[in-house]
Amino acid sequence: MRSRPRRRLWRSLTLRLGLIYVALFLTSTAAMFAAAYWFGVYRPMLREAAVVQREAGSLAAVDRTGGRAALLRALQFRGKTGPRRPFHALVLPDGKAVTANLPSWPHGSLADWQLLDADVSFLGTEQDYTALSVERRLDDGSRLIIGRDVEDIDDRDEIFSAAAAWLILIAAALAIGGSIAMGRAVGRRIDTVTQTARRVMAGSLTERIPLRGTGDDFDELATTLNQMLGRIEEAVESVRRVSDNVAHELRTPLARLHADLDDLRMAEDEDERQRLADQALAEAERLQSIFDALLRIARIESGRHLTGLRRVDLTTLLADAAELHVPDAEAHGQRIDSRVAPGLEIEADPNLLFQAVSNLLDNAVKYGGKGAVITIGAARDQGRIAIEVADTGPGIAADQRERVTERFFRGPQTAGQPGTGLGLALVSAIVAAHKWTLEIDDAGPGALIRIRC
Known part of the structure; x- marks a missing residue:
């Protein structure tokens, strides 16, 4: 012992x-x-x-x-x-x-x-x-x-010989005293970090390491650790919100699926059985799409989904994405205008970039409203390439712009529309994986989503 x-x-x-x-x-x-x-x-x-x-x-x-x-x-x-x-x-x-x-x-x-x-x-x-x-x-x-x-x-x-003994004693005393003082000063700072870490481990994620205000190495370390603790707290809170949202979003389709299957077991009419089977299959597909989207976001955020950056013809890629959504836009009485500068190239994962732009166009078509004009554009802006997708619909309220990239978040104006609430979360993950910047603004009227590459 x-x-x-x-x-x-x-x-x-x-x-x-x-x-x-x-x-x-x-x-x-x-x-x-x-x-x-x-x-x-x-x-x-x-x-x-x-x-x-x-x-x-x-x-x-x-x-x-x-x-x-x-x-x-x-x-x-x-x-x-x-x-x-x-x-x-x-x-x-x-x-x-x-x-x-x-x-x-x-x-x-x-x-x-x-x-x-x-x-x-x-x-x-x-x-x-x-x-x-x-x-x-x-x-x-x-x-x-x-x-x-x-x-x-x-x-x-003789003076040196006599002084040598005293010098050794005084130097040893000063050295030991300085060592003890230094050890206590360093030990107190380390103990502060250790105690804070133990409180965080015990579950108090709001704990932070106190700063002395001296700007020394320990203050720099404490600042870095506090920033790390802040990121951990945000991540844990995000996981909690996602867990709550996942449970909430899955509850309804699972309940519907359970009800349809229960009715299907009791139904005797063939047409009714077919209708219930189709409804159950639709709910199952919705659940599958939710899980696929969540898995895709998780892989992108962990860096496992990147297939490798390479030179991409951005002008052609945006034209293909716009052409893909033209039939859907026309079905809603909408028009897609392209304002993409010619000859644009960028280092990116082409599949993820196409998926991000496609999600933005899909949201614009879905929430832009009947007769909306959807604009897709790209140009060089101060040495960087900016990709923009805008519509003339109701737009996104200013107090919701910071939350629309959260998983399953849906504003009041989109609550009745089909979707899973994962589209912009997937776009945000793709942008972060490329170390780009995502901006959400007002198109006056409508929403403007900008990706700065």
């Missing part, structure tokens, strides 16, 4: 971010401290070591060329020049010092360069010096030790 919270703790994003923050903070602090130590202590010490190495080499050369007396004079002269206090010791092979101003030196040979204590007493006061020293073996085996005072550099080294 105890291992689960522990595993959850180590898997926590805020904890991992905090540990990464601590590691980066300490690493960057150590890097800055190392750079300061390099430029303030180690590099100056290397420069002084190089100077002392050259001096030792030059004095050893003086001993070889000018003899011991020349070396002693050079050491005496060296003690009077230079910005730093010079130190030296000339020690014979038996250990006896010929000349020296170093208070002490190691019995063994110095390796490369070495720091020696060179404190000097003057009038009862001890002055601290640190000699950076190197050693050269002379031809007779004597040891020539040459040094320069680097007390100021050594003091900086």
Whole structure:
């Protein structure tokens, strides 16, 4: 039971971010401290070591060329020049010092360069010096030790050494404190998103993630998630309305079908049996058309019905659609006028596009009324192609234009007309699948449906 919270703790994003923050903070602090130590202590010490190495080499050369007396004079002269206090010791092979101003030196040979204590007493006061020293073996085996005072550099080294421990402690405290503060800030924002998501999962689709108003990444994420929740709420509400509409629309034809079949079972007259059978078949066909339309809309909205976009001769396609509906329009005493610009081409699924235009023409014929003039047109408008179908009928009320593309929605003026209420819903699905725009307007009089491609 105890291992689960522990595993959850180590898997926590805020904890991992905090540990990464601590590691980066300490690493960057150590890097800055190392750079300061390099430029303030180690590099100056290397420069002084190089100077002392050259001096030792030059004095050893003086001993070889000018003899011991020349070396002693050079050491005496060296003690009077230079910005730093010079130190030296000339020690014979038996250990006896010929000349020296170093208070002490190691019995063994110095390796490369070495720091020696060179404190000097003057009038009862001890002055601290640190000699950076190197050693050269002379031809007779004597040891020539040459040094320069680097007390100021050594003091900086001690300061850096003492400060290192405090720096590590302070940096670790700051890093841990910053990590905790960052983890809490991130954790609170994540908890807010999590709690909102759980309330939505519990069924409260109106929940939204609160915004801080800072415009930061979390606010952008919250805005995106809120938009997603809004779309989900709209989709669920749409599904609920569709379910209600489907149940309502199917209730009547199913009741009629049931009544016709029940009467058919009891009827004895052959003509009456035939009439009832025809009525039952008509209701069954109506149910079949409703289900086919719903299935077609669902497939189009899911992208499964697209057979592939290709270049379509729009002018010819609209002419064919208009010609298909001319007999039906003439039967209603109507006229179809074509105002399609020549040579129009478009990228589309030709079958779906023809079905959308055919549905618009069918609605115009069905609801335009006797003697209506139906106009189908297409032209280029600001770089886009606009397809329009208009009639001179009663039109669509302004407060109904946003709902006419819903499944099964039918306005009061069309309630008595035949149809399923799925025509414009199918058109809307086809337009959305092509990423086009559907506009419903007033033709003055009549309805104007425009597809902007």
